[in-house]
Amino acid sequence: xxRVIGLMSGTSVDGIDAALVDISGTDLDLKIELVAACTYPxxxxxxxxxxxxxxxxxxxxxxxxxxxxxxALNFAASAQNIQIGHEKAxxxxxxxxxxxHRPATERGLGYSLQLGxxxxxxxxxxxxxxxxxxxxxxxxxxxxxxxxPRIDAYTLSHPxxxxxxxxxxxxxxxxxxxxxxxNWLTEIRGWDTGPGNSLLDLAVQHxxxxxxxxxxxxxxAASGIPCHPLVEQWLKQDYFHLPPPKxxxxxxxxxxxxxxxxxxxxxxxxxxxxxxxxITELTAASIAHSYRSFLPQMPQRVLLCGGGxxxxxxxxxxxxxxxEVPVMTTSEVGLNADFKEAIAFAVLAYWRQLGxxxxxxxxTGANQEVLLGEVNQI
Numbered sequence: 069x070x071r072v073i074g075l076m077s078g079t080s081v082d083g084i085d086a087a088l089v090d091i092s093g094t095d096l097d098l099k100i101e102l103v104a105a106c107t108y109p110x111x112x113x114x115x116x117x118x119x120x121x122x123x124x125x126x127x128x129x130x131x132x133x134x135x136x137x138x139x140a141l142n143f144a145a146s147a148q149n150i151q152i153g154h155e156k157a158x159x160x161x162x163x164x165x166x167x168x169h170r171p172a173t174e175r176g177l178g179y180s181l182q183l184g185x186x187x188x189x190x191x192x193x194x195x196x197x198x199x200x201x202x203x204x205x206x207x208x209x210x211x212x213x214x215x216x217p218r219i220d221a222y223t224l225s226h227p228x229x230x231x232x233x234x235x236x237x238x239x240x241x242x243x244x245x246x247x248x249x250x251n252w253l254t255e256i257r258g259w260d261t262g263p264g265n266s267l268l269d270l271a272v273q274h275x276x277x278x279x280x281x282x283x284x285x286x287x288x289a290a291s292g293i294p295c296h297p298l299v300e301q302w303l304k305q306d307y308f309h310l311p312p313p314k315x316x317x318x319x320x321x322x323x324x325x326x327x328x329x330x331x332x333x334x335x336x337x338x339x340x341x342x343x344x345x346x347i348t349e350l351t352a353a354s355i356a357h358s359y360r361s362f363l364p365q366m367p368q369r370v371l372l373c374g375g376g377x378x379x380x381x382x383x384x385x386x387x388x389x390x391x392e393v394p395v396m397t398t399s400e401v402g403l404n405a406d407f408k409e410a411i412a413f414a415v416l417a418y419w420r421q422l423g424x425x426x427x428x429x430x431x432t433g434a435n436q437e438v439l440l441g442e443v444n445q446i
Contacts, residue, residue: 070421071103071155073147073195074407074414075162079238079318080265080375081118083109084143086150087410088157091418098222100415103154105407108146114138121167122318132183139165139184144192160197161417161441162189163409169317171211172433178315180212186444198417198441205427210434213315216412217243217258217431223403224371225252232359232367233398234386235409236376238266239317240355243431244363255364258431259312262354263321265375268382270326271347275340283344286381292341294349294385298333302350303357312362313433351376352385359390366393373398373405416440 074087088104110118117135121127127135147160164182172178186199202212220233220243233243240261246252268289269282283289307316326347333343359366370393376382377397387395399405416426419440426440 070159070418071157072414072418073150073157073160074410074412074417075143075146075160075189076410076413077110077163077165078374078409079122079166080269081110081115081122081165081238082375083107084146085407085410086146087404087407087414088150088154089411089414091415094419094422094424095222098415100223100403100411102404102407102411104150105404105410106150108142108149110142114142118165118167123323124319136183136185137188140188141192143184144189147189147193147195157195159417159421160189160193160195161201161413161415161420162186162197162199163201163413164199166317169213169315169319171315172206172209177209178206178212180206186442190444190446194446196446197444198420199444200442201413201416201426201440203442204438204440205432205434208427208434208436208438210427210429210432211313211315212432213260214241214243214258214431215416215427215440216241216409217256218426218428219412219415220258221245221253221256221428224398224401229368230365232363232370234261234355234370234372235374236264236351236372236379236382237374237409238264239321240264240351240376241315242355242358244367246364254430256428256430257312257363258428259358259362260315261358262308262316263325263351265379266318267321267326268344268347268351268379270323271344274326274330275344283348283379286348286379286383288341289344289348290381292339292343292345294345295333295336295338295342296349298329298336298346299349299353301332302329303353308354308357309361313431345381348379348382349385352382352389355386356389366390369393370395371398371401372396373403373408375406377405
């Protein structure tokens with residue numbers, strides 16, 4: 069049994085999710101026990117700076133260095149805080165904070181930048197830290213995302229039931245897992261489905277003139293009526309029709325995208341609630357469209373995780389669009405839905421130390437399995 073800390077901050081930039089877990093086994097015998105979990109919000113000024121950079125704001129190299137330092141120190145503090153009252157961890161897996169993501173194309177390699185240096189985290193905490201997980205997959209011709217499908221396969225697969233594990237963070241991503249029979253591992257697929265919470269949060273901030281940062285339980289959207297012609301128009305966007313493997317981020321579904329959506333909505337005279345309901349419908353519809361377009365067959369069950377799983381209205385809309393397919397959360401089958409991504413990077417660090425590849429080429433498009441993460445010794 070190895071005690072590991074997983075650290076994760078996604079494209080929503082809500083804060084740093086920290087998960088303290090005990091891990092044993094390797095693949096199908098992988099066992100994970102969540103000891104403690106907490107989200108540590110960024111200081112407001114730091115969060116605004118991260119969002120500005122993610123949105124394409126100009127920054128000098130000196131400012132980038134300072135931002136990298138600040139993020140690393142906040143990640144290190146989160147690792148120290150999550151251990152209070154518990155036995156010290158032996159290892160940290162830190163995703164860092166993505167500030168830029170350029171998917172791989174037929175013309176060349178992708179590029180993905182996560183700030184929050186693992187070397188700083190290791191020295192601050194006195195614990196070996198594994199970080200920079202995406203670069204090895206990208207160097208092997210992959211997208212560098214999504215990186216959780218291999219973990220989903222070993223923790224959430226079922227002997228008789230095909231499942232989609234749908235994460236809704238800032239961006240949505242899916243892992244399709246067939247029933248655990250035959251060559252099931254070779255049939256697993258994964259990709260980014262499109263916008264998630266980041267677009268919804270941007271819409272809420274715009275519509276509320278900055279007085280709200282998110283739509284709690286989806287209550288505001290639920291009070292409106294979605295404009296389906298707009299959703300159909302938005303679903304014609306090229307990304308939704310690009311076959312997997314594929315990945316995306318705020319570079320596509322960010323402020324400029326929201327501005328275009330607001331412009332498109334101008335002729336429909338929507339109320340703020342109607343517009344938010346329509347943006348929420350886009351997230352739900354993009355997920356359903358993605359399944360019907362790219363899965364070998366519809367899953368027998370969908371398990372939600374990430375912050376979007378707490379948006380009750382969004383969950384209802386996904387359930388409606390998927391008809392008879394039950395929509396639940398990973399918490400209902402034993403894996404904490406709020407901290408699943410942080411747990412995943414704890415597992416990836418654990419696998420890195422054991423010399424076990426962490427990527428799944430059928431999901432990322434890499435030309436081979438590779439070890440993920442750079443090891444930063446104390």
